[in-house]
Amino acid sequence: MLKNKFSRRNFLQQTGTWAAAAAAVGVLPNIAHAAREKELNIYCWEGYNSDDVLDPFRKEFSAKVRAEGLTSDPDAVNKLRAGETKVWDIINVNNPWAREQMYPEGLIKPISRERFEPYYNKMMPAFKPPYKWAMDSKGKELLGMTQRFGPFSFVVNTDKISRKMAEDQGFKLFLDPAMKGRYGLLTYDNWNIYHMCIAADIHPFKKHSKAEIAKFGEVAKQIFNGAKNLTDDLVAMNLALINGEIDAYFTGGTYTASPARLDGAKNIRGITPNSGPMDGKGGIVWIELTSVVNNPNPSALAEDFLEYVQRPDVSKKVAFAEGTYNPVTQMGSSDVLSKFSKEELDAIQWDSLEQEMTNSVDYDINPDYAEMYELYSAAKRERKT
Amino acid sequence: MAGTTQNSKLQWLRNPGVLAALPASIFLLIGFAGPLLMVGAYSFMPSRSFSLNQIPTFENYISIIHDSYYLSFFWSLAMAVIVVILLFIICYPIAYGMAKLFNKWANLVTALIAVPILISENIRLFGWVLILLKNGILDGSLQSLFGVSASGLLFTVPAIILGLVYVYLPFTLFPLVIGISMVPDTLKEAASDLGATRWQIFREVELPLSMPGLMIGGILTFVLVLGSLAEAKILGGQAIVMIADDIESAFTFAQNWPKGSALSVLLIALSGFIVFLLFRRVDLDRVIGRR
Numbered sequence: 001m002l003k004n005k006f007s008r009r010n011f012l013q014q015t016g017t018w019a020a021a022a023a024a025v026g027v028l029p030n031i032a033h034a035a036r037e038k039e040l041n042i043y044c045w046e047g048y049n050s051d052d053v054l055d056p057f058r059k060e061f062s063a064k065v066r067a068e069g070l071t072s073d074p075d076a077v078n079k080l081r082a083g084e085t086k087v088w089d090i091i092n093v094n095n096p097w098a099r100e101q102m103y104p105e106g107l108i109k110p111i112s113r114e115r116f117e118p119y120y121n122k123m124m125p126a127f128k129p130p131y132k133w134a135m136d137s138k139g140k141e142l143l144g145m146t147q148r149f150g151p152f153s154f155v156v157n158t159d160k161i162s163r164k165m166a167e168d169q170g171f172k173l174f175l176d177p178a179m180k181g182r183y184g185l186l187t188y189d190n191w192n193i194y195h196m197c198i199a200a201d202i203h204p205f206k207k208h209s210k211a212e213i214a215k216f217g218e219v220a221k222q223i224f225n226g227a228k229n230l231t232d233d234l235v236a237m238n239l240a241l242i243n244g245e246i247d248a249y250f251t252g253g254t255y256t257a258s259p260a261r262l263d264g265a266k267n268i269r270g271i272t273p274n275s276g277p278m279d280g281k282g283g284i285v286w287i288e289l290t291s292v293v294n295n296p297n298p299s300a301l302a303e304d305f306l307e308y309v310q311r312p313d314v315s316k317k318v319a320f321a322e323g324t325y326n327p328v329t330q331m332g333s334s335d336v337l338s339k340f341s342k343e344e345l346d347a348i349q350w351d352s353l354e355q356e357m358t359n360s361v362d363y364d365i366n367p368d369y370a371e372m373y374e375l376y377s378a379a380k381r382e383r384k385t
Numbered sequence: 386m387a388g389t390t391q392n393s394k395l396q397w398l399r400n401p402g403v404l405a406a407l408p409a410s411i412f413l414l415i416g417f418a419g420p421l422l423m424v425g426a427y428s429f430m431p432s433r434s435f436s437l438n439q440i441p442t443f444e445n446y447i448s449i450i451h452d453s454y455y456l457s458f459f460w461s462l463a464m465a466v467i468v469v470i471l472l473f474i475i476c477y478p479i480a481y482g483m484a485k486l487f488n489k490w491a492n493l494v495t496a497l498i499a500v501p502i503l504i505s506e507n508i509r510l511f512g513w514v515l516i517l518l519k520n521g522i523l524d525g526s527l528q529s530l531f532g533v534s535a536s537g538l539l540f541t542v543p544a545i546i547l548g549l550v551y552v553y554l555p556f557t558l559f560p561l562v563i564g565i566s567m568v569p570d571t572l573k574e575a576a577s578d579l580g581a582t583r584w585q586i587f588r589e590v591e592l593p594l595s596m597p598g599l600m601i602g603g604i605l606t607f608v609l610v611l612g613s614l615a616e617a618k619i620l621g622g623q624a625i626v627m628i629a630d631d632i633e634s635a636f637t638f639a640q641n642w643p644k645g646s647a648l649s650v651l652l653i654a655l656s657g658f659i660v661f662l663l664f665r666r667v668d669l670d671r672v673i674g675r676r
Contacts, residue, residue, distance in 0.1 A: 075637040081435050187623070189638035229540035229622025236514060236619065245519040245539065370433060373639050374452070381456045381626045385541075 040301040042067040043076060043084075044092035045288060047148065047321035048309070057308050063301055073097055074190065080107040080293065089299040090306070092290040095133035096365045098143045103136050108291040110141035111303055119145065119310045124332035126357065133287055133362065144291035145306050147318055148326040150348075151272045151356040152191060152253035152363075153283045155237075159267045160247040170273025170282045171199035174223050174250050184237050184249040185227040187380075191251045193372050194284055194363075196220045201277045204284075205364040213368060217375035223250060224383040234324070235259070241268055254348050255286075258325035262347035270349060272356035283360035287329075312336045320344060327353055421653070427646035434643060445647035454648065457628040458655070464617075464627070465610040468549045469603050472557040475550065476602070480561035485570075498555055510548055510619040517544060517620070540622030548616035553609055557602040564598015565591070604663050608656050628652055 040063055042048055049067035058065050070076040073093045080091065085107055093102075102108045120129035127146055134144055154174070156166045166173060174183060185192065193216075197204035200219035202212045224230075228246050231237055234256040240246045242265050249256075253270040260268040276282020290309070292302045309318055315330040316339040327348050330336040340350075349356070366372065397403060429441040432448070483491045501509060516522045519536035527533045538544055568591050576586045592599075614629040623630070628648065635645030 072637050074640045078435070078636070078640060078642070184622070189634060229624075231618060231622055233619070236511070239514070239518065240539075243518050243520045245536075370639075370641075373641075377631065377634060377639065378453050380623070381453050381631070383623075383626075385624045 036297055037300045038063050040065045040090065040299045040305060041088045042090040042092070042305070043070055043079070043088040043293075044068075044090065044290070045070060045148075046323040047318055047326075048090075048092055048290070050317070050321040052317045053309070053314060053321060056314070057305065060308075061301055061304060072188075072190075077101060077107070081105070085293050085295055086297070087295075088293045089295055089302045090290060091293050092288055094363055095146075095287040095289050096363060098289045098291050099133060099136060100365050102291065103141070103143050106294055108143060109294045110136070110143060111145075111292055111306060113142045115303065116142055116145060116306065119307075122333045123329040127287075127329045127332070133289060144289040145310065146287050146289055146329045147309060147315065148328055149285060149287040150254035150326045151270060151283050151285045151353070151360050152251070152255060153195065153270070153272050153360075154248060154250050155241065155252035155257045155268060155270050156248040157241050157244075157246075157267050158269050163269060163271065166248070166271040167274045170276055171195055171250075173248065174226065175199060175219070179248070180226040181228050182247045183227060184229045184231065184240055184246045185224065186234065186237050186249050186251045186256065187230050187232045188251050189373070189376065190369070191284075193220075193369065193376050194366060195251055196223055196376070197366070197372075198273075198276050198278070198282060198284075199223065203278045204366050205278070205361070206367070208368045208372075213371055213375070216372055217379065220372075220376050220379040221382070224379045225385075227383070230380070230383075238265070238268060254353075255324050255326055257349075258347045259323070261349075262325060262343065266346070270356075272352075272359045274359060278361045281359055281361050283356060284363050285357055285360040286363040312339060316340065319348070424646045424649050427643050428650045430643040430646075432643055433641050445644045446651075448644065449647055449651065454628070454631060457626050457631045458651075460625040461611050461613075461628040461652075462655075464545065464549060464613070464625075465607045467546060468553060468610045469557070469607050471546070471550050472554060472606055473599065473603065476554065476558045476561050477565075480558055480565050480598075483558075483562045484566035495559075498558060502555055506552055506615055507619065509552070510615055513544075513548060513551070513620055514539065539620065540624055542621065542624050545617050545621035545624065548620040549610055549613060552613075552616060553606045556609060557606045560598045560602035560605065561595070562598070564595040564601070567598065568594040600663060604660055608660060611656055612652065 038061070042054075042065065044067060046069045047053070049069050054065050054067060057063060070093070076091060076093055077097055080088070080102065091102070091108065098108060103110075117129045120127060120131055120134070123131075123146065130139060131146065134142055134146060136143055154166075154171065156163070158166075161173070169176070173179060194204040196219050197216055200212075200215045202208060202216060208216070227250065229240060234252070237246075237249050237252070237256065238260040241249060242260060253272075255270075257268050257270040273282030278284075290306060292298075292306070308314060310330065312330070312333065312335040315328050315336045319326055319328040319331075319340075325344070325347050327350070328336065331340075345351075423437075426437055428445055429443070430437060430439045430445075431442050432444055479494075483494055487494055514521075517539040518524070519539070520528075521539075523538070524535045527535050572590055572594070573586050576590050581589070612629050614627055614633065617623055617625060617627045617630065629652075632645050632648045632652070635641045635648060639645075
């Protein structure tokens with residue numbers, strides 16, 4: 001009798017019935033919720049997803065951590081918009097997105113000021129609290145933690161174009177007829193639009209007149225037509241620069257030049273123009289902000305992770321994770337700075353970082369991006385090679 | 386009686402074929418038709434909207450017609466036509482050898498051609514970058530051996546064509562092998578006995594009878610090249626912009642899902658139209674040997 005009672009078919013039927021009943025009274029959601037106590041999903045620029053960064057966290061918090069690298073800020077934000085707030089717990093994108101778009105759209109949620117502001121006090125002077133990009137527009141809520149940052153304008157081979165000449169000429173270098181066919185264009189489209197604005201003597205982060213937008217379109221055409229190659233792969237671009245295929249590339253900086261520099265190609269250098277149309281400044285600096293996603297079934301580990309990456313050893317790992325190498329805001333503390341070797345500091349152009357930051361404005365949203373993008377993509381399609 | 390009629394109406398539901406096909410059909414409906422419908426619906430939403438709860442509009446299609454997207458469609462179509470023609474010329478002799486001449490070596494040749502497919506396309510293309518790069522493997526070797534430079538090959542339209550031919554060769558070759566192997570040797574012998582020259586045998590016997598394989602390989606390659614992206618980006622330095630690149634940009638940097646959807650719909654319609662036209666000339670039953 002007992003044997004009959006627990007036959008395979010009977011067992012499956014019983015399991016099915018109990019599962020259905022449990023789901024009906026809402027037991028299953030609770031089980032799922034309980035499972036997220038030790039689960040964390042991270043959507044980030046490469047680096048935070050490296051095992052060097054994540055494995056110690058997994059071990060210490062007995063956590064199941066899944067991390068995926070993103071390929072562009074807008075793409076990542078679009079994924080959250082498309083409903084992936086249910087998937088991710090942590091998102092790491094560049095500075096303007098949190099304050100200007102993700103928080104107003106309810107895609108991320110604030111973190112505890114009490115818990116995290118002391119960490120801002122230890123950062124480099126430019127990031128002391130309340131740090132604009134980490135706060136909501138009213139200045140009340142803390143929206144995330146800064147870590148990696150870097151000047152981002154263009155890159156040259158200093159054996160072919162001197163650093164001084166590149167810094168003095170700024171983006172005008174790419175409008176010089178002598179440069180036609182001698183430079184590549186890294187297709188980070190949003191950055192290119194900002195940099196083409198600067199080349200056209202236009203402030204990229206202000207509202208533009210029709211004449212300014214038309215001027216942008218002309219400069220975009222000129223820069224596309226003068227480019228030897230277009231690629232979204234920084235390794236391919238560095239390779240072309242090292243091999244002499246090109247002498248410079250439009251859109252780049254510490255982020256893209258550092259892997260080549262650490263490999264010994266010290267002649268590859270990110271350049272920040274000495275001057276430009278942005279209140280006299282000619283460069284842009286990006287700052288990553290890591291925020292907690294407004295997940296309807298949140299992970300209990302999200303804020304723990306934000307705190308974990310502030311540790312000196314982890315900060316260093318984030319700065320020098322696989323792919324690209326970048327300064328971190330935590331280098332304001334000698335505990336963190338002392339962890340970098342001379343070669344590593346040279347790879348991230350530590351010697352000129354302060355000057356480059358002074359000559360740069362913070363990355364922001366361009367109010368005419370959509371209109372300029374149409375002109376930009378038309379110039380790309382209609383490129384004369 | 387009413388019950389009986391009802392039963393007979395629903396009789397088809399009990400058909401084992403229908404029942405067996407039901408899971409796959411549901412899966413296809415959700416996983417294939419569903420996303421396509423979503424793309425179709427988004428293409429009629431106002432520019433830069435992220436929801437389907439808007440008043441439908443044709444503005445995306447109108448803007449595509451007014452802008453220079455015809456250039457991307459043209460380049461994608463041109464690449465597809467050129468690559469298919471080149472692959473026919475390259476693959477026919479290889480396929481003939483594999484089907485009729487190589488005998489036991491045919492398996493080895495198949496393996497040699499098929500194995501690279503297991504490696505990521507981007508990695509294989511990057512290998513070509515190292516070969517074609519200025520001072521790279523080809524240029525460096527030619528310079529040191531013969532004092533001749535071969536720089537300037539990378540970031541050009543021919544480099545894109547090279548990449549496309551290299552990547553899509555197996556997709557033309559294998560259907561072609563099947564097509565050629567379907568041509569009975571006895572027919573060629575009969576033609577020869579009746580006095581046909583080697584060229585006449587090829588033109589009037591082999592080519593028409595291997596046409597189904599040729600068409601399948603051609604269509605497959607044509608559609609894949611039409612939607613290709615990596616070759617123009619990695620080897621071509623985007624010397625030309627393929628339509629797939631415009632679609633990707635619309636969904637990412639432009640944050641314009643409706644325009645990306647409209648471009649996708651047009652690409653699907655274009656591929657569908659061409660495939661429909663070509664398939665009217667191919668008897669699939671013959672290809673798979675049912676008749």
